[in-house]
Amino acid sequence: MISKWYRYLIVIDDIWDEKLWTTIKRAFSKANGYGSRLITTTRIVSVSKLCCSSTNDSVYQMKPLSDDDSKRLFHKRIFSQESGRPHEFEDVCKGILKKCGGVPLAIITIASILASDERANPLNEWHVLLESIGRGLNEDPSVEEMMRILSFSYYDLPSHLKTCLLYLSLFPEDSRIMKDQLIWMWIAESFVQCEKAETSLFEVGETYFNELVNKSLIQPVYNIYGCVYACRVHDSVLDLICSLASEENFVTIVSGTSGTMSSEGIVRRWSLQNAHTTPLESMSMLQVRSIATFEPAISLLSRLSSFVVLRVLDLTECDVSDHNHLNLWELWSLLQLRYLGLYKSGISEVPEEVGKLQFLQVLDLRLLN
Template identity: 50%
Template sequence: METATGALSRVSTRLVLLLTDEYKYNLPKSMREGTMFLQSELESLEFALKKLSNTPTDQLNIQAEILARDLSELSDDIEDIIDTHMTPGKLNKKAKFNLMFRCMIATHMIATQIGDIKSRVSEVHERCPRYFLVIDDIWDISVWQTIRRALPDNDIGYIIITTTRNFGVAEEVGGAYKLKPLSLSNSQKLLYRRIFGNENKDNIEDIDKCLNKELAEVSKRILQKCGGVPLAIVTTASLLASKARNEIDWYDVYNSIGTGLSDSTDVVNMRKILSLSYYEMPSHLRTCLLYLSVFPEDYKIEKDRLIWMWIAEGFIQCENQGKSLFAIGDSYFNELMNRSMIQPIYERYTGLIYACHVHDMVHDLICFLSSEENLVTILNGVWYTSPSKLFGRLSLQYGKEDNSKPLRIASLEHVRSAVVFPSAFCVMPVLRRFRVLRVLNLQDCDLSRGYSLEYLGDLFHLRYLGLCATHIAQLPQQIGNLKFLQTLDVRGNNMFSLPSTVVQLKNLMCLYIDEFTRVPNGIGSLTNLEVLSTLDITVSIDIIEELGQLMKLRVLHILLFIGWSGRLVECLSKLQNIEYLYIKIFGDNQWDFGGLDAWVAPRHLCRLDIEWPCWFSTLPARMNQSYLLDLVYLSIAVRDFGQVNLETLGRLPALRLLKLSVDPKNLGTLGGFIIGAGLFPCLVLFQFGGSIGPIVFQQGAMPRLEILNFEFCVQAARQIICNGDGPELGLGNLPSLQDVKIYLRSRGASKEEVRELEAALRHAAEIHPNLPKHQICG
């Protein structure tokens, strides 16, 4: 198929040559029109053929192979005609007429052939499957039947693969294919990569040489018991990585596995292997892991939400005076991740971990152990506790009205946590039934349908209150009674103000509210706050003074009136623990220049996101590679900005996302920028606005850049970077580029100049090896 596509492309190019001034006037009008028709038809056919060539060869039938052969022969015929017409030398009138006549007949015949082939290509293309659908982890036949009803009736046009651990589901879908276990060689690679990390080598023989004979032997025996199951191998490897490299400790692991999975993939055996890592963990990590059973299978668990819940449960104790509870909880999270008990979910651009998944086999284990140890009672149709059993922690994941009777009968006086999901909210008991509740999480449940928060103030022991997206308009005044409350999350609601009694919550460490929700006077008394998002200080400038009293703040999101940023600097200078600062400016269209100039970023700043039109006069002090080692996200506007400043930012070691705006009035005549080798080593997204001239990327710059978005002036570009072939931006020097957006400011340039530059930039993007998506407009 690729041969036919290349042949068509070659012939199409030669037809263009035939229509140049040198040859077209030697053609009669009818033949010129025929040639133009052929060129158009071939371009259309080439496009269809390219789409067909994207179909895997094993999915193409014999008809497509015949088409490819016919197209190659057709291309040869057309080339023969072209070569005949372009034969050098003069011909007599009769010979010339005969030649023209033969060419016209051949052209007509070829046009007919092309029409036929186009129809055949379309037919083959329609018979090929163009989507591929993967449905992961189906547990029940009824689930598949629901999905099947949403699909087309016929089976032409798509391929479906499902994964399941239920053989009956596989048979119902259309037949089972049992995945083969990993080979010994691949099992060794997976094991050693997890144990040795950067020490690992691709060649297994080289790794074996690093081990003594006994370790090499016991590792092979361990892998035999793992039976080629990746999860078993990774889990076991995580356990071995924490042990000394001696055969005694490794044989202890081998003997603990028991019969393993070498002869069976039974869930019980897999659970036994996973439980080895569980029992090797210290007790505080075990408790934190089992607590994950409050979340349903495949649930995306937000990292910060989980840590605040751990803190509220009392699972995290202060180990030393210099470290916050949240920082300790963060270390617990990382340790569970390093032990492969949870799977991290990364933000695309910053690379920071913001959530996690729990593998379904690990989830099965922790639900089993949690039930055995009576840590969490789960109501989801699978895990169930008898009504006579005392509830310590409730996770209501799925329920119907007729299932609610056990909860009404059972004693709820000892329930310490209630985590409720929308599909089970119908069985949620009323709040007055609880007495010692420490965690109440109703996120995403609709409380507007009659569920009352009237008795919320009676939950004196409450530490965590999650009411995000629950459709509430206000909190009761009695919330001030919750003296132990540490986390309050009321985002995603139509709540315009917090009760005045909120300022009595002296133990509050985390406050999540919407940007339009007003806080009462006295917010400065909440001196234990570490997270405050989002604080609206457009109502009263006095709140800025109170903000300066919250010395423990790590995360701060602010709404501010333009012109008040100068007053904010003194406050921010006191908040030296800030890791994430977001400032959004409101006001008229006048830019606020220099309001934040005196501010010095704290050393541990990780994200700085200042929405325009709040401008720094110059790049803030100490924004360099030796001071801001942790900065990964920077969105900033700078009035006076030059090449030196760009290079300063380019040396920040962890920076992954940069949104930069500059003032074109201060960039001189041309204002172009050059990004040299070694700059921005980790940057993934770069957005640059306000530049007069373009940015030129040299070899070795921004090796990880995926998203590029910037603007510049057409005239400046022509003066700086245009040569005879077009602009030399150096897009080809960005090896990871996936998406390009360039806006051309056309003032002072002709329409033709703009069109030429647009075309040249598109060409630069189209010839990039990655074929990035691109949008170039003037």
């Protein structure tokens, strides 16, 4: 044990486990009459609170870098001085920094790519990089290192939270994902397990959501009353979970800029994002459990009756009324459906046939058009 008669300043960086901290703290005296200081860092909120052993201790929650500080860090890594940045790079720099979201690791990693070449990168190369961020950019060694660091957070999760986090790959980058909607989708997929009779599945799902926030893997979105009602996923984290979801054939993403179709051709969860065409003939839809659609990719969705084991169908903000290729009456034949999202879908009324969906848990009818 470190004696109380010595004055010390000790920094313990990146503590991951609450049990580990209970062991470490035994080495330090509770008496602190000589002005000693112990500083700990962690990505996990619950660990930071545990490290506060007295009322005099405090938690400083790091915020994303400001626009000015982000720009300063980015430019310092690439240009010899602020004035050395060509004026024509202004807009693309702003776009890249917006993608980084004030996260120093992301800023340094992306800046390292641009600074890795001895010659100045042409403007078009910067624009190519800008379009690549958030779409699984992983060919550069520095990006691979960032993904490796971020993956520690993923592999430290219990199995049920890994599954819930991977499910977020259904949503496009920059999406604001409603908390209640996400939890009910988890429940519909049977990701949420309740062991106590007095606790509801939704309450358990809410603890899952809070744990992902607590571990800084999703970013909470607050309403005017200070309550969390939604979340966002940082582009770098989204890159990671999209890559993992593709490797495990957990989610198949179809978009105009990228695709992650399984080599097996078997689709388990289908995310239709910003695309007009896809090789449907090579994809098996018999095992699809979740479908999330986003405009304009709703045109890819057809033959609803073919999704025989579908549990989640989210048509939120997709106007299906203008798509004659869809036979909406087939909705009522999806007997395994647990979640049906029709918010702002262009459906003006729901027929009595909805009663055929005997396992339906959630029918989102907010503001039917």
